[in-house]
Amino acid sequence: MPIDADKALSAEPRSTEIAWDPKDVQLYHLGIGAGTTPPEWPAGSSAATDPGELRYTLESRLHTLPSFATVAGSGSPFTQRNREAEGGGATAGGLSAPGIEVDLAAVLHGGQSITLHRPIPVHGTATQTTRIAAVYDKGKAAVIVLRSEAADADGPLWTSDTRIFVKGEGGFGGERGPSHRLELPDRAPDHTLLRPVREDQALLYRLSGDRNPLHADPEFAALAGFDRPILHGLCSYGITLKALVDTLLNGEVARVRTYSTRFAGVVFPGETLRVRAWRQRGRIQAAVTAVEREDAPVLADTVVEHH
Numbered sequence: 001m002p003i004d005a006d007k008a009l010s011a012e013p014r015s016t017e018i019a020w021d022p023k024d025v026q027l028y029h030l031g032i033g034a035g036t037t038p039p040e041w042p043a044g045s046s047a048a049t050d051p052g053e054l055r056y057t058l059e060s061r062l063h064t065l066p067s068f069a070t071v072a073g074s075g076s077p078f079t080q081r082n083r084e085a086e087g088g089g090a091t092a093g094g095l096s097a098p099g100i101e102v103d104l105a106a107v108l109h110g111g112q113s114i115t116l117h118r119p120i121p122v123h124g125t126a127t128q129t130t131r132i133a134a135v136y137d138k139g140k141a142a143v144i145v146l147r148s149e150a151a152d153a154d155g156p157l158w159t160s161d162t163r164i165f166v167k168g169e170g171g172f173g174g175e176r177g178p179s180h181r182l183e184l185p186d187r188a189p190d191h192t193l194l195r196p197v198r199e200d201q202a203l204l205y206r207l208s209g210d211r212n213p214l215h216a217d218p219e220f221a222a223l224a225g226f227d228r229p230i231l232h233g234l235c236s237y238g239i240t241l242k243a244l245v246d247t248l249l250n251g252e253v254a255r256v257r258t259y260s261t262r263f264a265g266v267v268f269p270g271e272t273l274r275v276r277a278w279r280q281r282g283r284i285q286a287a288v289t290a291v292e293r294e295d296a297p298v299l300a301d302t303v304v305e306h307h
């Protein structure tokens, strides 16, 4: 069904009550590789017992990596139809919202940004309000921008923008939207970090909420045009933020003000991410590539602004 941008943009925002506890935070951290010893650490050191790393895994010392905001709630205006449960097979899932009815196999995560208004507590309840903020017509594809705002009794917690790239759904006559690309600094990176992605990373990550079969079911992945399931974009997003916070911000999660990226290429579980990072005044710019595929782009236009 063609996208009706006017209808989508004028739809009422949807509010949901969300809640999380330390177990959700720990599971999310494990889903993005916490507890795994990074290759650049000195021989003999172990992430399973390192005091800094235990802040991601042990409830008595727990802090929350800000990218947890992307899994803390499910306040999307989309209803994810699960036709598998209705006996329709993995072929027929979709995303529906007023003015939007798209096939799940055509959906890729295009980009993500979050703004933290204050640190995310390890235990919380909040109201998350989500609306469709923009719908762009890229000719061969549509880009849908979801804006979510979460607040608790003490005020705003975070604002996030999710950009969804829908293959084959362009041509509905909408605005083309922005096409900004961020150049990399013209100098060697200040840090280069390798982050191996476990073979079962997507299977673990999906337990934090995104059960899209694209990341787990080989038959569905084939329908979407992939040889095998691909990693969640938000898993690469979390792995990268953790690497940057641990290495450049002394593990201090509360220093992150904003974090944004564009998903420039897929990752297959079992591959290694190469994270290159440049320190700038009050910000870090990064680029992420897949080592085993000649450094094919994974994350582009990636910036962390920090205190």
Ligand SMILES: CCCCCCC[C@@H](O)CC(=O)SCCNC(=O)CCNC(=O)[C@H](O)C(C)(C)COP(=O)(O)OP(=O)(O)OC[C@H]1O[C@@H](n2cnc3c(N)ncnc32)[C@H](O)[C@@H]1OP(=O)(O)O
Pocket: 076, 078, 080, 095, 107, 108, 109, 110, 111, 138, 141, 143, 162, 163, 164, 165, 176, 177, 178, 179, 180, 210, 212, 214, 230, 231, 232, 233, 234, 262, 263, 264, 265, 266, 267
């Ligand atoms: C309910 C909540 C729903 C949440 C949805 C998410 C659910 C998740 O489970 C799904 C996932 O995690 S999928 C995995 C993560 N994402 C990916 O792996 C995508 C990787 N990127 C690609 O494959 C290509 O860059 C690709 C395919 C994205 C684009 O490549 P091309 O087709 O070659 O595009 P190109 O010709 O370069 O550009 C065409 C126009 O599109 C714009 N554009 C490109 N990449 C974009 C991106 N990532 N996000 C937004 N816009 C993008 C370009 O700017 C261009 O437009 P213009 O000509 O106006 O500049």
